[in-house]
Structure formats: C-alpha cells, structure tokens
Amino acid sequence: MNVPLPVFVVLPLIAAFLLPLLGKKYKTAATVLANVVTILLLLLAIGSIGQSRVYEVGKWPIPLGINMVLDGLSALLLLAIGVVSTAAMLFSVRYMEQYTAKAKFLCLFLLMVAGMNGVVLSGDIFNLFVFLEIASIASYALVGFGCEHEELEASFKYMVLGSIASMFVLFAVALVYGNTGTLNMAYISEAIEVSGLNIGLGFALALFIAGFSLKAALVPFHAWLPDAHPSAPAPISAMLSGVLIKALGVYALCRIVFNMFGVSIQLGWLLVTLGILSMIVGAFLAIGQWDFKRLLAYSSISQIGYVVLGIGLGAVILAGDGEVATASLAILGGLFHLLNHAVYKSLLFLTSGSVQMSTGTREMREMGGLADKMPVTRTTCTIASASIAGVPPFSGFWSKLILVIAAVQAGFYWIAAVIVFVSLCTLIMYLKVQRYVFLGELGENLGEVKENKGSMQIAMVSLACLCVLMGLLLFVPGLRENILEPAVKVLTDGLEYSSIVMK
C-alpha cells in the first residue's frame, strides 16, 4: 500500500474534529468511527513496513518546504502506536461508559494519536515540535479527564513539567536554526558534519536531551510520571506508558542524537547512565508501592531505562570504533524491548483498569482472591507479568537476552549484571501483584465482583496473544528483516540519514 504519508496524521485529525459534532446523540456512531480510524491506522502501519519514502508537503522541494520521512525506525514506532491505540480504543468502548462526555474523550484520544504519528514521521525539526505539542496538550487534558482532586493535581504537575520540556525543545530548535540556517533534519545533520559542534549547537544538544528526557521520564526527570499515569483513565494510561513516552521521548532522542548530531562516546555514556539510573531507581520505587497503577507506572520508568540503555550501549560501541555487529545487537535489543514494552505494559494497564472497574479500588491491600472471579483478567495479567519479568517463552525474555549478550560481547560485564539484577527486581514486583490482587483470600466487599465482558476482553486477550507470539519476530526470518533490522540500520548508519532524504 502506497498511501501518502500525511494520511497518518490527517485521518485521525479529521475524525477528531467530527467526533464532538456527533456528540451525545449519536454516541454509538462516534465510538464506531473512532474504532474504525484506529484499525485503519494499524492496517496502514502494517502496510508501510519495510518501506522507505520521503514525502514533500505541498510539492515544495525539500530545503524550502516541510517533508515527511518514513524509514525503518518510523515504521517500527508507527506499528507500536497502531497496535496499542487499537487495543486501547477497543477497551475504552466499554470502560469509558463510566465517564460522561465520551465523544470528547475519543476526540482527545485521536488528537494524541495524530500528534504521535506526526512526531515519528516528521523530517522537519520545527514540525516535530508542533506535533509534539499536539500530542502533549491532548495528553495533559486526558490525564485530568476525571476532574477529581488527584486527577487535576496530577494533570497540573504533568502540564508544568511538560511545558517546560517543550520550551527547552523550542529554544533548542531556535538555536539550531540560528547556527545552521535550516530546519530540515537532513540539512541540519549535513551542516553540523561540516562545521562541527560549536558552543551554540552544544547548548542546543544539551537542551534537546533535557527536554526529551523529561518527556521520556528518565530518572532524574521522572517526577511527573508516577502521578500522571495512574490518574488517567486506564486506556489512556496504557497509551501514555505504552507509546507516548517512547514516541515523544525515546524516538525523538534517538533521531536527534544519532541522525542529526552524530554519536560520540560521551553522549553514549550519558545515555547509558540515564538508562541504568532509570532502571534501578524505577525498580526499587516500584517494589514499595501498594497502589496497583502506581506500581505499573514506576515499572514503566524502569523498563524505559532498558530501552535507553540498549541504544546508549550501541552509541558507545559505534563511537568507540567497536564491532558494528555488536552495536547493532545492542540497538536491536533496545528497540525490540521498546516494541515488547509497548505491548505488555499497555496490557498490564488494561488489566488494572478491568480490576479497578470491577472492584472500585486501586489499593492492592483491599484486593485478593480475584483469580476465580475474573479468570480472563487474571490469565492475561499473568502472561504480561511473566513477559515483563523475562520468563523464557514470553517476549520480554528475548529482548533482555539480546541486551545481555550485547553487553557481554562488548566486554561490559557489569552492565549485563545490572540488567539481570533489575530483571530480578521486576520479577519480585510482579509476584507481589499476583499475590495480592489475584491469589490469597477473597477481600472484604468483593463477593459481588464480576468479570468484564465484551470489548474489554477482546482487547486484553489479543494483546496477551501478541505477548506470547512476539518472540517470533526474532526467529521468523522475514519478520525480523522487515521490521527490526531496518530500524536498527537507521540508527547504526547515523549520519547516512541525510543522504537518504536528499537523494
């Protein structure tokens, strides 16, 4: 399928404008429309795998106009966004009946999807900022969607930190424009390659890293995430943890570091340090939590650490003239973990939403013994927990294994040890979830609890199937070469990016 690239942005935008018009009267029509749009986007994302294209918006030739670029990395992120948004949208068909103003929710949801698709496709640095803001503003509003005490507080906190991050990014964009005289990423990377890093560009790079790390919630920039993610409605928590922090944070960081500025050893170590800090701090804080969704949110910080660690390790090896094969392996581990995390963390948030809808609480001490009452939720949650903790047949195991192998091959044995240790902590926290939520004696007031039926079950079961099958991405030859390898190649080739765009 060779659709023009702006369709990925325009389709959800048009639907988002139509939905509030349908309003309360035609609520079913609005729900169906929103679901059709997300499913279409998923199909388009699957169709765009393995392609590499440049689209010039309005037929303006490249340095003058805005361009959109589809390459391996973009296609991987588009796929993740498509899968998670389809599942979350399906889940919210039933889940969002608890709230009023469903049409507005669907509208904001699609705006967020449009913003994220725009971020991963944009080849223009200012355009990337604009899409980043569209996705961020929609997500601020969605976090505060319940309009209760905690939700408003979390939303304000998220919004202040998010706005500061956006301002950092805009300031950096201005500095880059002042120093290179262009906004096109390919031309910027060429100009930087010629001129080298001067003070202005160095400052811009620092601002970019601070801004995108805030969006990705890497420790020490993580303060907003544990408040914002649990406060949002469950499908939105799944979107935020599943793809938003990756598309806005990790993807943008990779693009800037690898394809625009070029890797250096110091930058690589900075990413590795951020990654390891996030892994350890996130895991330790998660173990102590008693709020179901808050535990999941801290675990997201820890898992994002794995992704950044893998990518940073690749940068260190690349810049240090190590074996390209080892660097590719590290980056492959990071990106595969990104895809895996998108699937199982969104599944975990959906199951937490299902539990919350049935029991009316997120406090794990008040739960217990739900295994018999909610068999589907229990089974899917166990699969996702096993996957995130790295139990062998499930997806999380393979990506962690690749990271460990890459670290050992590169000679960083202590990094391999840290990966295994944090994996153990993850296992502990998810055993805690299983023990207090699903096993043990039935909690008080939980006698009447019923399993959630319909669309919620379909969403959870399909994500659980993906969790089991994701390992195939590595072993079925066609899938690996088409989905993962091109994305890795985009990063290992680094500054080659500009020649692909300008050809």
Add this chain to the structure above:
Amino acid sequence: MLYALCFLLFMTGLYCAVVKKNMVKIVIGILVMEYAVNLFLIMLGYRTNGIAPIVGRSDLEAGEISELFISSTVDPLPQALVLTAIVISLGSLALMISICIRTYEKYGTFDITQIRRLKG
C-alpha cells in the same frame, strides 16, 4: 548583549516556574519562558534597517532578485515560526488556566504546598 538579556528573561521564567508556590504564578513563569524563546527567534531573523521580505515589481520584471534585496531583508522564516508557537502557547495556556480554575474549585486554594494528595 541582546541575546544575553533574552537568555536572562528565559532563566527568569524558569526560576519563577520552579520556585513559586502559587499556581497562577507558575503559569506566568511558563509564559515568560515562551515569550523569551519567541523573542529569541525574532532576533535571529532581525537586521538593523532591514526591509520587509516582499519581492518588488522591479525585481519581478528583471526576472531575478537583486543583491540589495538579499542583503537587506529580514529573515521571514522565524516570524512564521513565532506565529505558530504563539498559537500553540495560546492552546496550552487556555488548558492550564482552566485546570487552575477547576483545582481552585476543588481545593479552595492556589497554594501548591497545600495541594498534595499524591505521594510516593
């Protein structure tokens, strides 16, 4: 010199957003940051005694753009960027203020040290 003042304005906004305890003042701090960045963008394209970047009739008739035009126009691109940035900041300002109002309705205060139910 002007750039340094602009950076000072940015830091003032950042300081205000980080240190102040009143929600509305935090919002004002963020806005000051936005204005500082907008000002910076405008200054990037500014030229003393510059002319408006509009191609005149004489240039069109000559079929090519004169040297004088190229050497004396201001850069129009940052102005377009600033327009976009202003629209975006308007959207986020509206949302921020409405969240402030809803929070005031719930808690009866703008003081963030008293609005802290979330911990951990």
